[in-house]
Amino acid sequence: MLRALQADINAWPQRVKAAGVTNAGGAAYVPQARNLEILRTPDDPEATYAYMQRAWQAPDARDALGDGRVEITGVAFRQVDAGGTARADPDGSRIFF
Numbered sequence: 001m002l003r004a005l006q007a008d009i010n011a012w013p014q015r016v017k018a019a020g021v022t023n024a025g026g027a028a029y030v031p032q033a034r035n036l037e038i039l040r041t042p043d044d045p046e047a048t049y050a051y052m053q054r055a056w057q058a059p060d061a062r063d064a065l066g067d068g069r070v071e072i073t074g075v076a077f078r079q080v081d082a083g084g085t086a087r088a089d090p091d092g093s094r095i096f097f
Contacts, residue, residue, distance in 0.1 A: 002045035010042050 013031040021029045033039035038055075041047035 002049055006042070006045035006048050009038060009048055013039065 017028055017030045023029045031039060033042075038048060038051050041051070
């Protein structure tokens with residue numbers, strides 16, 4: 001299975017080129033190993049798979065999602081006028097959302 005995955009990863013840059021993908025300047029775009037870590041291990045399916053697993057793991061609790069916890073880092077209040085639009089505070093230094 002990992003060899004098939006590696007074969008797909010190795011073929012991906014040429015498929016992108018064949019599809020006619022271009023960069024912002026209009027030149028043909030071909031994914032390069034220097035820019036994409038997943039392309040740096042063309043002969044090591046285990047390393048490629050390990051990279052894919054790392055890409056889906058949060059490096060620390062600050063980036064973790066989906067565990068049901070909520071961390072409150074601040075509170076913002078909204079001031080809305082009679083017309084239902086948010087307005088600046090009286091001294092004009094902040095906008096309330």
